[in-house]
Amino acid sequence: MYILLPGDATMYIGSDFVGQMNLPLVAIGEKFTAGFGADPQLQVQRSMTDKARTTQGGNQALKYDFRILVSSYKSERIKLQVWDRLPHPETDAVSVSIQKTSPELSKDALYLREQRPNNLLRWDVSVDPGMNGEKAISITYDFKLELDRQMTISSFQSVGSLATSPTGNMSALPPMSAADLVKIKAAMAKLSPEDRPLAERQVFCAIDQDSPLGSTGPVLKVMVKGQPVFLCCKGCEAEAKSHPDETLVKLQQLMNRVAPRK
Numbered sequence: 001m002y003i004l005l006p007g008d009a010t011m012y013i014g015s016d017f018v019g020q021m022n023l024p025l026v027a028i029g030e031k032f033t034a035g036f037g038a039d040p041q042l043q044v045q046r047s048m049t050d051k052a053r054t055t056q057g058g059n060q061a062l063k064y065d066f067r068i069l070v071s072s073y074k075s076e077r078i079k080l081q082v083w084d085r086l087p088h089p090e091t092d093a094v095s096v097s098i099q100k101t102s103p104e105l106s107k108d109a110l111y112l113r114e115q116r117p118n119n120l121l122r123w124d125v126s127v128d129p130g131m132n133g134e135k136a137i138s139i140t141y142d143f144k145l146e147l148d149r150q151m152t153i154s155s156f157q158s159v160g161s162l163a164t165s166p167t168g169n170m171s172a173l174p175p176m177s178a179a180d181l182v183k184i185k186a187a188m189a190k191l192s193p194e195d196r197p198l199a200e201r202q203v204f205c206a207i208d209q210d211s212p213l214g215s216t217g218p219v220l221k222v223m224v225k226g227q228p229v230f231l232c233c234k235g236c237e238a239e240a241k242s243h244p245d246e247t248l249v250k251l252q253q254l255m256n257r258v259a260p261r262k
């Protein structure tokens with residue numbers, strides 16, 4: 001699933017609000033620079049660094065790793081609040097939990113009481129002059145989504161909430177950016193001439209059906225009962241191998257969904 005965490009980020013220097021921005025969708029490893037409102041001497045890059053899917057019994061867990069890099073080109077040391085947000089599920093059927101964050105989240109009492117329960121993340125960091133490029137401050141965190149194995153995440157909406165729909169009742173396909181399309185094309189081009197048209201017709205991972213094939217890494221292929229099935233990651237590959245019948249049903253549902261789009 002590459003559709004991750006677009007949404008608003010608010011930047012502060014000390015307690016001064018310096019700007020707000022809308023974070024775009026950022027794919028794994030993709031670099032991205034955000035302006036700090038009026039302060040071009042601070043830069044933030046946020047990227048998804050890993051994604052993994054595991055299943056346990058009737059549930060699936062999706063884990064996402066993010067990294068935020070803060071670079072300062074200022075001549076003095078500054079204190080900075082960095083904000084981000086986790087997706088906010090619209091239903092109790094999905095749980096979102098932060099796993100690890102480095103440095104730790106802010107211990108500010110007001111923050112912990114007011115914003116933290118709403119899945120807002122805040123880090124308080126001091127940034128020295130010269131902390132940029134290789135020496136940029138790195139904030140890392142990962143979070144887990146847990147939901148029923150049959151459920152598919154249909155969208156991370158721009159407001160930071162996420163909606164789910166039972167398989168077979170998919171809502172709109174996620175939008176793809178030009179950068180994603182380039183990445184997808186490159187991944188598809190690495191497939192054999194026989195596999196490529198099949199994968200292109202499938203469009204999405206057969207298991208993680210909101211993950212466009214090629215958007216998060218190489219396209220994986222497994223044979224399930226003699227039928228080629230294309231997948232987005234190792235987690236989905238393991239899932240397909242351990243539940244062949246279910247996988248073929250899912251693939252069929254996926255093809256019904258993408259077929260009209262060709």
Ligand SMILES: [Zn+2]
Pocket residue numbers: 001053205207208211231232233234235236237
């Ligand atoms: Zn996958």
